[in-house]
Amino acid sequence: MIPPVASDFVAGESPAEAIAHVREINQGGVGGIVNLLGEHYEKRPPADADRDAYLALLADLGREEVSESISVKPSQIGLDVGEEVFEENLTRIVERASEEGVFCWIDMEDHTTTDLTLDAYERQATETDGGVGVCLQANLKRTSEDLQRLASLPGKVRLVKGAYTPPEGLSYRDRDRVSEAYEDLLEFAFREFDDGVAVGSHDPRMIDRAKELYEEHRTPFEIQMLMGVRTEAQFELAKQGYDVSQYLPYGGRWPSYFYRRMRERKENALFALRAIAGS
DSSP states (O other): OOOTTTTTTOOOSSHHHHHHHHHHHHTTTEEEEEEEOOOOOOSHHHHHHHHHHHHHHHHHHHHSOOOEEEEEOGGGTTTTTOHHHHHHHHHHHHHHHHHHTOEEEEOOOSGGGHHHHHHHHHHHHHHHTSOEEEEEETTBTTHHHHHHHHTTSSSEEEEEOOSSOOOGGGBOOSHHHHHHHHHHHHHHHHHHOSSOEEEEOOOHHHHHHHHHHHHHHOOOEEEEEETTSSHHHHHHHHHTTOOEEEEEEESTTHHHHHHHHHHHHHHHHHHHHHHHHHO
16 A cells, blocks of 8 residues: 555555556646656566556546546566567557547656667557657757657657666756756757657746747647646646646556655755845
8 A cells, every 4th residue: 555645645555546546637627648657677577567557557548438548668668678578568568548539748868778669669659640649858969860860750849857877978967958958958948849748847037938839839739747836837837728738657566666756756856945045
């Protein structure tokens, strides 16, 4: 059982609990992006088990009248086992998602998996005529070129600042520089993408910039935030008429995810205190 302190960030241990949370936030106009916790499997059995769990989740979601999508990590469904295993499992998940009318996001992990993830996305986006989306990280220096590569494809892109720490030569480390890169990527995506842009950010400045870019280009967009982070803002934005989705994880592997969120909250709090002290 998930303790109350962790339940702000994790929707439950079972698919039924995750779907119940989606139904609850739907009442406030917020959609759900359901993610089964798990990653970096080096053996095939656990990767196939999570594939099957996603297939079962999609069948459940297909029976429910809720606003939702799913998000899958490549290393969770076999990328660390082998490219063929990953491709096979991803194809089965995307096909089932299409059958059930559920949109499928492909998460981006550390920089060593970027090429394989984008190759897989390109194949799936082409075969499903845009039924999938992929995440790109602004802290990677290569991302502007990756975004240009994806612009002509059907499908959606989610832009985030980046939760991983690539080698210094491959990434921006300064927070302001990452924010600058993120804003540049937003401007390009709103200008060049037809199928939509997901603004994966809790930064009010980036969300305001996305609103301005929408007024200029009328590119469909949605705002995506984590469960347990700026929850009131999520519902307020939805009330204002914006398309908002909450990334909500579930599953028995919640402790490591919860502790990571706690570390981030501590780091963000310390950063804010330093900023106040220096002002």
